[in-house]
Amino acid sequence: MKINILILLLAASFSGFGQLTRTTVLKNGSEIKGKVIHSDSVKVKIKTKDGSNLVYKRNEIDTIKPVSGYNPHKGPFLNIEPLISTGEQTNAYLHLKAGVNINRKWGAAIGASVENYANHSRLPLYLELKYHIFNHYITPYIAIQSGYMFPINDLEQQKEGFMLGGSLNMVCYTSDHFGITIGGGYRFNRLVRSPSIWELPQDDIYIHHINRIELKIGLIFK
Amino acid sequence: MKTNTLLINFLLLLIVIVSGCKDKTFKKHKVYSPIYTSYEDFRNHPAFESPQPITKQGNIYIKDDYLFITEPERGIHFIDNSSPESPQQVGFLELIGCTGLEIRGNRLYTNSYIDLVVFDISSIHQPVEINRVKNAFPEALPMTEMDYPISSVDKDKGVVTAWKLETIKEEVEYNNAHWLNCPNCETMSIANTVNSNQGQSQGVSGSITKFTLINDYLYVMDKVSLKPFDISIPDAPNLHDGVLVSREVETLFAYNDHIFMGTTTGMLIFNTTSPNQPEHISSVNHFTACDPVVVKDNYAYVTVRSGTGCGGAFNQLDIIDISDYNNPFIESSYSMTNPHGLGIDNNMLFICDGSAGLKVFDATNPIEAGNNLIHTFNDITAVDVIPDNEVAIVIGENAIKQYDYSNPEELILLSTIQIMQ
Incomplete structure (x- = not known):
């Protein structure tokens, strides 16, 4: 479906x-x-x-x-971005981003998804900054992301999380309102959890460093 | 051709990057890091000092008119108990890492962490160290107060004499973050003394002990190894190879040339036909719990206790028929509150039932002993007891109390020594 x-x-x-x-x-x-x-x-x-x-x-x-002086990127946008996240585990996620391109080069968005790490779900909520290299309908752009990985389940154990990522992408607008993005990048997650009831002592803290390569293709709606 | 090379290089780079994307798991936790004392300082002759307050509950031992109380890791209190109504502290033998003792003649054998130390107590007011079996207990470590792991020990740096609690972060295997916990290492590794009806001029210990004497041999339980010391030359103990015991041994009790071991999973019986190589001959198993043991005639009395450090969910007295040492079996069991040490004398069975106090049973009929409660003393959280010569010496969490039991129907409190915690 x-x-x-x-x-x-x-x-x-x-x-x-x-x-x-x-x-x-x-x-x-x-x-x-x-x-x-x-x-x-x-x-x-x-x-x-x-x-x-x-x-x-x-x-x-x-x-x-x-059109002379026309900026194809400028304005609010919605980005639907399915991606493959691969490393020690491989998963497919769907990221949703809403943001605005404030001028010919720069844009910003807030993104969210639901992801899974070692059978624990997290909701990454992040800010993405974009820099378009050309003022053209087709252009590469660089994006960096940083945000917080909210635990969704096992709240007793799952504690704070942090994410930081960067990617090189390409956007291709096929109309004034639609475009396709494709890209790849790296993301680092730092997830913290407390021990399960089977692990002693109970005041230990486990810190997971998750390294992932992300390959993504998405749609932009303006 | 050039395009193909670029493509291959790109793919190789991608593989390297992806394969380098290893996840890592770190564990931030508290550990006990060792504090070392140099071997030279550690083996400085211990001092015998003026009487000091008893600050920690330890093992009790009597010899002739004297009561000895080991204060875990600090030393031994010497008490003149010739008059149980008014015991007088004689002095304090400061001996780091001491947890138990045994006395034969005028030689006191005790441990100081890794060493077995021999004292001449010909003059009770002036004990003198006369020998030391170095590194007899190489695994001995100080006690830890809480259930945190200990970090690795470098024996080249000296003897571990204390711990420092630190928080460290280190990489661990995911889903494999299990640690060796070592709460109360020392008490698990070496304890005190045990009774033996054999031999002469030796003392009597409480039931919670890991030292015992049989004839010319001193036996000490060191973690998983029962270590025999030949003391036929009293001043020069000769350590033989230890006997591996694949259970967690808590107490030793010597009786009729046999060693009865209380372990967390049952009672073991060893014969000492070859005294330097005791042989396991039988066992009685029970669920995981702590269980000191004492023996009289054909019966062994075992208290099975649950709780922190012991596990299990049983608190009871088991009476075991040992008329055939090769085939012991539980004859009867009785429910208890939280039984610790115990002792038996003149058909009177004394059980330290934790917060329920000291309980005294008539064991004239051993099998029915649990049904014949004579008296309960609720004024002490009793831990261990030595009933001897109609005086029961009971050590609890806050005091050492002595009772006259010459009249079983009316036990009389003779004296109290406070433990100043």
């Missing part, structure tokens, strides 16, 4: 669930901003921001180019 939903989302983003806004430059010098909703060797159909559909012959068009 989860896989089906993911496929549908991917298909939606690729199929032009809205196209990218472009500047179409005609040979007579005029420029039209709008989404190119159809294009073939004979004609190009453009939908403008006010909802009008304009059709031009191909030989009337000089170039179709990105």
Whole structure:
């Protein structure tokens, strides 16, 4: 079921669930901003921001180019990011992030998930900072994450947790509202637990250092 | 070609990174770290000092008119008990790591952590160290107050004479974080003395002891090894190879050339036909508990106690028929509150029943002894007792009390020595 939903989302983003806004430059010098909703060797159909559909012959068009000064990243976004976490254990998790790209380069998000370590569940709640290398529809970006791993079960034993990670990713916007991300990185978790009733003495503390490589692919909704 | 090489290198790097992603588990815990005393300082001749307050409950031992009380790890209190109504402290033999003693003639044998030490007590006011069997108990360690593990010991640094409680962090195997706990190491390793009806001019010990004398041999329980010392030359004990005992031995009691061991899982009987190599001949098992043992005629009396350090869930008196040492069996059992040491004399069985006090039973019919309670003394949390010559010396948590039991129907409190904790 989860896989089906993911496929549908991917298909939606690729199929032009809205196209990218472009500047179409005609040979007579005029420029039209709008989404190119159809294009073939004979004609190009453009939908403008006010909802009008304009059709031009191909030989009337000089170039179709990105909108000057347009920042594809800017604004709030929601990121759904399935990932494979591998190391001594391998697990698949789904991370949800909500954030905002504040300018051409920088963005920030709050993320959460439910993860499992040695049969104990944790809820990582973290802040992610993003730096986009290019101001383009397709660009690599660097992300760093830091946050707290809240215990969910066995609260008697499971104590504080800490996470710190970094990744190198690529984002590709297929429309003004949808994009795909792909990337990989490293994450360190420090999880603390107290002994089980079988372990003596009871005032000992166990500290687990969890090292994981993460491979992820995700969807961005703007 | 170049692309393939890059790809292979990338994959190799990825494998290295992933394989390097080992998880680690650290344990932050308290341990007892050893505090060492140099061998030279440790073996300085101990001092005999003026009487000092008794601050800790230890083992009791009587010889002739004198009462000896070991104060665990500090030394031995010498008390003139010629008049049980008014015992007089004579002095205090300061001996680090001492937990038990045995006396034969005018030689006092005791332990000082790793050494067996021999004192000449010809003059009770001036005991003199005359010999020392060095490293006789190499595993002996000071007691620990709490249930924390001990860190490793480097014997090259000296003798461990104290512990320092520290918090450390060290890497452990996940799901394998089990530790050797060593609460009360010393009391588990060496205790005191035991009765023997054999031989001459030797004293009588309480039942909670790990020293005993049979003829020309002193036996000391050192953790899992019963160590025989040939004392035919009293001033020069000769240590023979220990006999491995695969149980947790708590007490020894010598009777009729046999050693009766109280262990956490039952009573063992060893014969001493070959005195330097005692042989295990039989045992009576019970659930995990602490169990001092005393013997009279054809019966062994064993108190089985549960609780901290003992485990188990039973508190009872077992009376064991030992008419055939090779085939002992439990004849009868009686429920108790929290029984510790015990003693028997003139068909009177004394049981230190912890907070329930000292209980005195008529053991004329041994099998029925548990049904024949004569008297209970609730004014002491009794731990161990020596009934001898119509005076019962009882050591409890806060005091040492002596009772006259010449009239079984009316035991009379003779004196009290306070333990100043």
